[in-house]
Each structure stands twice: as C-alpha cells, then as structure tokens.
Amino acid sequence: MGNALAADVKGAGYGEYVFRIAGCAGCHTDVENDGPFLAGGRAFKSDFGTFYTPNITPHPEHGIGRWSEADFIRAMTEGTAPDGGHYFPAFPYISYTLMHTDDLRALWGYLVTAPIVAKVNRAHQLPWYMPPKISAWVWKILYFQRGPFRERTDRSAQWNRGAYLAGAVGHCGECHTPRDLLGARVQHLPYAGTIKGLGDRSVPNISSHQTTGIGRWTRDDLEYFLETGALPGGDFSGGIMAEIIENGLQYLTGPDRQALVAYLLSLKPIKNEVSTRKGEVTRRLNEFE
Amino acid sequence: MVTKKIIGRVFFWLLLMGLTGPTWADSDPETVIRYRHNVMKALGGHMGALALIVRGRMDFPNHLTHHAEAVAAISRTVIELFPAGSNSGNSSARSVIWQKWDKFRDTCAGGVRASEEFLSAVKNGDKADVKKKFRVLSKSCARCHRKFRVPRGG
Numbered sequence: 001m002g003n004a005l006a007a008d009v010k011g012a013g014y015g016e017y018v019f020r021i022a023g024c025a026g027c028h029t030d031v032e033n034d035g036p037f038l039a040g041g042r043a044f045k046s047d048f049g050t051f052y053t054p055n056i057t058p059h060p061e062h063g064i065g066r067w068s069e070a071d072f073i074r075a076m077t078e079g080t081a082p083d084g085g086h087y088f089p090a091f092p093y094i095s096y097t098l099m100h101t102d103d104l105r106a107l108w109g110y111l112v113t114a115p116i117v118a119k120v121n122r123a124h125q126l127p128w129y130m131p132p133k134i135s136a137w138v139w140k141i142l143y144f145q146r147g148p149f150r151e152r153t154d155r156s157a158q159w160n161r162g163a164y165l166a167g168a169v170g171h172c173g174e175c176h177t178p179r180d181l182l183g184a185r186v187q188h189l190p191y192a193g194t195i196k197g198l199g200d201r202s203v204p205n206i207s208s209h210q211t212t213g214i215g216r217w218t219r220d221d222l223e224y225f226l227e228t229g230a231l232p233g234g235d236f237s238g239g240i241m242a243e244i245i246e247n248g249l250q251y252l253t254g255p256d257r258q259a260l261v262a263y264l265l266s267l268k269p270i271k272n273e274v275s276t277r278k279g280e281v282t283r284r285l286n287e288f289e
Numbered sequence: 290m291v292t293k294k295i296i297g298r299v300f301f302w303l304l305l306m307g308l309t310g311p312t313w314a315d316s317d318p319e320t321v322i323r324y325r326h327n328v329m330k331a332l333g334g335h336m337g338a339l340a341l342i343v344r345g346r347m348d349f350p351n352h353l354t355h356h357a358e359a360v361a362a363i364s365r366t367v368i369e370l371f372p373a374g375s376n377s378g379n380s381s382a383r384s385v386i387w388q389k390w391d392k393f394r395d396t397c398a399g400g401v402r403a404s405e406e407f408l409s410a411v412k413n414g415d416k417a418d419v420k421k422k423f424r425v426l427s428k429s430c431a432r433c434h435r436k437f438r439v440p441r442g443g
Contacts, residue, residue, distance in 0.1 A: 201440055202440075220344060220346065224340065224344060227424075228424060228427040228428055228431060229427070229428070229430075229431035229434075229435075230336070230337075230340055230427050230430075230431070232337070233333065233337050234332075234333035234334050234335070234336040234337020234338070234340065235333045235337075236333075236336075236427070236430045236431040236434045237431065237434065237435075238431075238434035238435050238438045238439070238440045239435065239438075239439075239440025240440065241440075242431050242432075242434055242435035243435055245431065246428070246431065246432065246435065250428075
C-alpha cells in the first residue's frame with residue numbers, strides 16, 4: 001500500500017487505515033468479555049491449545065510501550081519478540097512479513113497513539129509436549145519464509161495490489177487456507193476453507209470453485225459483501241468475519257476493494273466442501289442462496 | 290347473585306385469555322425454532338431482493354416499497370422470536386441473547402429504526418438516500434448476527 005492511497009482515505013490517517021485492514025483490533029480486543037481496546041486477552045482455541053492475544057497498547061510493562069519501531073517491525077516481519085523469543089504463528093507474522101516497510105511504520109505510528117491499558121497478559125494454554133519457546137522456534141525453522149512481497153510481472157498492478165491486500169495486510173489465507181497436522185498452511189489449497197479454523201470455527205472456501213467456493217459470486221456481490229457483510233442470498237455473515245468487515249474491510253477505499261475482489265475472483269478453483277453438521281442440518285458455509 | 294358471580298368469572302377468564310392470547314408455551318421449542326428460521330429466511334429473502342434492486346442489478350423500482358414494508362414489518366417482530374428456552378437443538382441463537390437481554394433488545398430496536406428509516410427513504414424516492422439507508426440497514430443486520438448468532442461454521 002503506497003502513500004498515494006493516503007489522499008483517498010477519507011476521515012482517517014494512513015496509519016489508522018493500515019490498522020483497520022490489518023485487523024489488529026479484532027484479535028487484540030477481547031470483545032466477548034467487553035475487554036478494553038487492544039488490551040489483549042481474547043482466546044483462540046486450536047488443536048494446539050488455547051492462545052491468548054497480548055496487550056498491544058503502549059503500556060510500558062504489559063504492552064508495547066517500551067518497544068521501538070524496529071522492535072515492532074521485527075515482530076511483524078520475523079515473528080521475533082524484542083527479547084529474542086519467538087511467536088507462535090497464531091500471530092500471523094507469516095503474512096505480515098510480506099508487508100511493506102512504509103505500511104509497518106505507519107501502523108506503528110498509529111498503535112503508539114492508542115489508549116494505554118494496564119492489563120496483564122495471559123499465558124497460552126498449551127499441551128505439555130509444546131514448551132512455548134522451543135516449539136515456536138522449531139516451527140519457524142520448518143515453515144517460516146521471510147518476506148517481502150514480490151509483485152508478479154505477468155499480472156496487472158490492480159491484481160498485485162489485491163494480492164498484497166489479501167496475502168499480506170489482510171492475511172486472508174491465515175484463516176481461509178487449511179493447515180496440516182503441524183499447523184502450517186497447505187500450500188496447494190490456498191483459500192480453500194477448513195472445518196478446523198482458529199477459534200475452532202469452520203471457515204469458508206473462497207476459491208473460485210463454482211459450487212464449493214465463491215465461483216458464482218459476481219464482482220458486485222463480493223464488493224458488497226466486503227462492504228456490508230451481506231451474502232448474495234440475503235443472509236449476513238456473522239462471527240469473526242462480520243467483525244473483520246465491521247472493524248476493517250468496510251473501510252477499504254474503492255480502488256483497494258476492487259483490487260481485492262479482482263484478486264480473490266482470480267483464485268484457482270479448488271473443490272473443498274466445507275460444511276458443518278448442526279443438529280440435522282448440514283450447512284454449507286459458502287451458501288449462495 | 291350467583292349468576293352474576295358466574296358471569297363475572299367467565300368474563301374474567303375470557304378477558305385474560307384475550308389479553309394474553311396463545312403463547313409460545315403452547316409450542317414446543319423445536320417448532321419455535323423452526324418458525325424463527327422461516328421468519329429469518331423470509332427477512333433474508335427480502336433483504337437479498339432489495340440488495341439487487343438498490344445496487345441497480347434488477348430494474349424493479351416499484352418493488353422497493355413492497356420489500357421495504359415487509360422488512361420493516363418483520364423487523365418489528367424479531368424480538369418476539371426469542372422466548373426463553375428457544376436456543377436448544379437446531380438453533381443458531383447464542384445464549385448471550387438471554388444473558389444480555391437488554392443489549393439484544395437494544396440491537397433489535399436499532400434494526401427496527403434502520404428498517405423504518407429505509408422505508409421512509411424509499412417512499413421519499415431519493416435514490417442516494419435509499420442507497421445510504423440500505424447500507425445502514427444492512428449493517429444493522431450484520432451487527433446483530435455478529436453479536437448474537439452462532440457463526441455459520443458452528
């Protein structure tokens with residue numbers, strides 16, 4: 001995201017815009033328990049235990065108040081804490097590593113203005129065979145590939161922008177791409193959805209598959225969805241996606257929304273029926289109607 | 290005297306039944322849930338149709354009022370669709386609805402207001418206002434689902 005966008009962002013600074021699209025508020029605010037803004041504590045259950053998001057307000061002891069901009073950029077792009085510790089990929093640095101430095105600096109500039117909250121961080125609840133420091137470090141060795149984002153020369157500027165928004169800032173693949181037994185994204189199934197998403201929720205297939213993905217959606221459908229959460233059949237998205245739209249994606253500028261849509265509709269079709277059985281009703285999550 | 294007493298008692302009970310009417314207690318929870326699903330589906334159908342007209346993909350401007358009136362009418366009944374004990378079985382209603390009933394009620398009231406303002410905009414015929422008010426209405430639907438409905442993924 002270049003500075004050229006700043007002029008197009010109405011009523012919000014560039015840093016706040018990046019903040020919204022990056023979705024920080026959703027994870028780092030415990031909305032379920034009316035937690036303070038960005039003070040962390042939101043729980044995400046997974047097959048590897050329950051992860052609690054940290055306080056990222058500028059509190060000097062419990063938050064990022066003593067961090068430097070370089071510390072922040074290192075955390076986002078390397079998954080490494082100021083003390084040298086390694087983060088679990090529940091913090092999506094796998095995607096954020098692709099972010100441009102300008103965007104990271106703008107994001108940092110916004111975060112340091114957030115209200116300070118003295119909320120103590122909660123330790124993750126992990127099984128005994130996953131000592132935090134070692135397992136995060138090993139996981140990174142096996143799976144982490146450092147950025148930056150590289151544009152494809154065979155694609156348009158709009159497509160590349162959409163790819164950047166989806167793959168880096170918006171980190172859509174972190175939820176929408178299924179993961180293997182060790183929690184790494186399955187590379188040959190990008191955005192194909194999963195029944196075992198973070199927070200123990202199913203996540204829809206948003207590839208362009210006609211029946212199991214969003215292949216029947218038009219550009220207009222998808223743009224409207226990203227703006228309002230309205231599905232083509234008249235229903236409205238709930239849960240985390242609704243938060244992501246309300247807190248972030250609804251603020252996409254027109255060109256950015258169009259770029260994101262163009263990219264998402266270009267994804268290769270992957271047949272993957274993601275459904276969940278609830279009572280006697282099997283619900284398809286990409287329900288068009 | 291005895292006749293007057295009897296008439297009085299009969300009148301009292303008739304009055305009571307008339308005031309209270311048939312109650313949810315007369316229906317089993319599964320039926321209540323099924324009814325709610327159908328009403329919500331109807332609401333979604335109208336919203337989906339409206340979205341196509343408002344966004345210019347269907348040229349039925351004369352249908353706008355019908356759908357807007359339906360949405361406003363149904364929105365007013367939403368709060369009644371959630372009697373206590375109706376979140377079992379096949380329901381997507383989160384228990385927080387009843388734990389935070391005041392917030393749920395306020396959210397429903399917000400939806401009613403948004404639907405009425407949209408209906409007003411439709412009747413006034415200002416296209417820009419119709420689009421704007423529909424967006425507000427859409428967001429009120431999304432907000433309620435975000436807070437009070439189990440995500441579609443379970």
